[in-house]
Amino acid sequence: MKQTDRRSFLKIAGSSLGIGVLYSAYPAAHATGEAGDFFNTLGQSSGEKLTPFSFVQLSDAHVGFNGPPDPLGTKAFERAAEMINGLPQRPDLILFTGDLTHDTEDRDVHVQRMKQFQEISKRINVPVIKHVPGEHDAGLDGGALYREMFGDTYYSFDHRGVHFVALDNVTRAKPEVGAEQLTWLKKDLARFPKTAPIVVFTHRPLFDLRPDWEWFTSDGDDVMNVLSAYDNLTVLYGHIHRDDEHQTGSVHHYAARSLIFAFPDPNGVSGPRKPVPFDKDHPFKNLGIRTVAFNGMPQPGSAPLSIDDIELTAREFRGINGVQQLLRNSKV
Amino acid sequence: MTRTKLFRLAFTVVPCFCSLALLTGASSPSAPEMPVIDITAKRFAFAPDKITLTKGKTVKLRIHSEDVTHGFFLRPLKLDEEIPAGQTIEVAVTPQEAGTFTLICDHFCGANHGNMNMTVGVE
Numbered sequence: 001m002k003q004t005d006r007r008s009f010l011k012i013a014g015s016s017l018g019i020g021v022l023y024s025a026y027p028a029a030h031a032t033g034e035a036g037d038f039f040n041t042l043g044q045s046s047g048e049k050l051t052p053f054s055f056v057q058l059s060d061a062h063v064g065f066n067g068p069p070d071p072l073g074t075k076a077f078e079r080a081a082e083m084i085n086g087l088p089q090r091p092d093l094i095l096f097t098g099d100l101t102h103d104t105e106d107r108d109v110h111v112q113r114m115k116q117f118q119e120i121s122k123r124i125n126v127p128v129i130k131h132v133p134g135e136h137d138a139g140l141d142g143g144a145l146y147r148e149m150f151g152d153t154y155y156s157f158d159h160r161g162v163h164f165v166a167l168d169n170v171t172r173a174k175p176e177v178g179a180e181q182l183t184w185l186k187k188d189l190a191r192f193p194k195t196a197p198i199v200v201f202t203h204r205p206l207f208d209l210r211p212d213w214e215w216f217t218s219d220g221d222d223v224m225n226v227l228s229a230y231d232n233l234t235v236l237y238g239h240i241h242r243d244d245e246h247q248t249g250s251v252h253h254y255a256a257r258s259l260i261f262a263f264p265d266p267n268g269v270s271g272p273r274k275p276v277p278f279d280k281d282h283p284f285k286n287l288g289i290r291t292v293a294f295n296g297m298p299q300p301g302s303a304p305l306s307i308d309d310i311e312l313t314a315r316e317f318r319g320i321n322g323v324q325q326l327l328r329n330s331k332v
Numbered sequence: 333m334t335r336t337k338l339f340r341l342a343f344t345v346v347p348c349f350c351s352l353a354l355l356t357g358a359s360s361p362s363a364p365e366m367p368v369i370d371i372t373a374k375r376f377a378f379a380p381d382k383i384t385l386t387k388g389k390t391v392k393l394r395i396h397s398e399d400v401t402h403g404f405f406l407r408p409l410k411l412d413e414e415i416p417a418g419q420t421i422e423v424a425v426t427p428q429e430a431g432t433f434t435l436i437c438d439h440f441c442g443a444n445h446g447n448m449n450m451t452v453g454v455e
Contacts, residue, residue: 103443139440173440174403174414211407212434214446218412272434272449 053160055093056084056126057201059238060258062136063120064113065102070261070278074120077259079284081123093159094126097238097256098134098170098203100150107145114149130157134203134239135170143171154181156188163192167202169217175204176218186226198233205237205255207248210266213273215240227251240266241275242286262286366424367391373415373437374398376444382451385427396420403439406452414439427454 061077070076084091101113114137121129131150138146143153153168165188169177177185192198200206206223209215217223227233228249235251241258242265262276262285279285372379373395385391395404397415404413404421408429415421437448 103440105442135440135445136443139445140442170440173401174438208407211405212436212449214436214438218438270432271451272447 053092054089055095056087056091057095057097057236057238057254057256058259059097059256060099060134060241060260061096061117061120062099062102062258062260063117064104064109065260068278070275072260072283074116076284077120078123080259081120085123085125091126092128094121094124094129095164095199095201095236096121096129096131097201097236098132099136099238099258100131100134101137103136103140105140110145111149114145118149128159130164130166130201132166132168132201132203133170135173135175138168138171139173142173143168146171154184162197162199163189165189165198165200167200167206167223169202169204169206169220174218175214175216177223178219182219182222182226185223189226189230192230194229195231198227198230199236200227200233201236203237204239205244205246205253206235207246207253209240209244209246210273213240213263213266215266224248224251257286369393371395371450372398373402373404373448375400375442376437376448378435378437378448378450380450382453384453384455385425387427387430387454390424390426392422392424394420394422400441401439402437402441402448404435405438406433406435408433409435409452409454411435412438430454 058077058080061074063074063077066073084094100117101110104110104113133143133146133150133153137143138153146153152166153171154166156163156165158164165185167177167185168181169175172178189198202217204217205215206217206220206227208220227235228251231250233251235253237253237255238258240255241261241263242255243257244253244255246253261278263273264276266273276286367389369383369391371383371393374397393404393411395413395415397417397419400417402415404411404415404423408431409425409427411423411425413421413423431454433452433454435450435452437445441448
């Protein structure tokens with residue numbers, strides 16, 4: 001079996017808009033050997049040509065939330081929609097990592113909140129939007145209403161050579177995936193070689209980030225035992241209302257910021273979690289842009305990704321998107 | 333005394349002795365009594381919201397849910413329980429580590445679930 005260059009698979013570059021994270025994937029650009037064969041097979045079976053693409057991760061809009069940490073309601077979500085539509089490079093996909101809506105025991109009110117979420121989502125000029133539920137969407141009724149409005153709570157799909165897996169760690173009310181879904185996950189991934197590019201998106205972190213803030217998944221170790229068999233696997237999640245990077249073995253975990261309010265850096269904060277206070281002079285503070293760029297073959301001791309943050313109010317992008325924006329503007 | 337009266341006497345006196353034994357702990361006079369701490373779980377708070385335990389000393393926690401199902405989770409003390417709606421559970425705990433910990437409800441119980449916690453001090 002040929003050794004395959006890691007950089008052949010998943011190049012990630014983009015802008016976290018505070019609104020989320022834009023990722024660029026170049027899965028097949030340099031694929032050789034086992035991976036190249038796999039991409040070709042996947043391309044033939046799906047009919048898709050393997051070409052670079054980008055996508056955006058959004059999280060935690062909490063549509064319907066009405067509390068002191070954020071008096072803005074859906075304004076950040078709406079602003080996110082505008083910014084995505086203004087991106088120099090149109091993303092292929094949006095991945096929404098949970099807490100689309102805020103919970104309520106009134107079913108009719110929750111339906112309205114989900115409809116409002118869908119109405120704002122429709123403004124985003126991106127052909128495919130995929131979701132996973134958060135506990136505020138699906139924790140009270142085991143995901144029954146979510147399934148009616150959005151479909152399955154866990155599933156997978158392929159896009160241009162990348163395998164995407166949506167994992168549900170909220171509908172059992174506890175922070176867990178559960179044995180049934182774990183069996184499904186093993187079966188779903190069994191057909192892929194260990195070098196396949198895979199993106200897992202879920203709501204809660206799959207590792208113990210801060211268990212006393214419920215920032216964990218109780219059977220996350222079981223899930224990671226399955227995922228860690230893959231060399232080029234990335235986990236995207238939400239829930240923690242702030243950006244975060246973490247690595248377990250070869251797996252990289254990235255959290256996106258929320259679209260409602262922020263939580264503080266858990267390091268050095270003892271006791272219960274409290275939201276970052278709302279700053280009326282800077283309403284989108286902590287909802288800024290984060291750009292992520294994959295730097296090619298990781299060198300020992302260096303991070304494979306470079307990250308750039310820009311506030312949500314920014315009109316200009318940096319990183320790859322900034323270059324593309326400049327090029328586009330220079331043609332005008 | 334007829335057999336029936338003897339039966340009635342047995343069913344009257346024996347349970348009384350048993351109840352008395354349970355109340356006084358006389359059934360095992362040499363065993364030290366395990367302290368019990370009563371805790372109530374109700375959206376979105378535990379009462380009391382702070383308890384103090386002693387390192388190495390076993391205590392029984394008796395937790396009652398007054399409304400919906402709640403979780404009772406504190407990893408450093410290996411506590412991971414479910415309290416079904418309206419029910420009471422008991423769990424013995426022997427803290428091995430001193431410190432101040434935040435115990436959380438980890439069974440989603442509603443809008444303010446994220447703030448349902450209690451402080452557990454171990455001295």
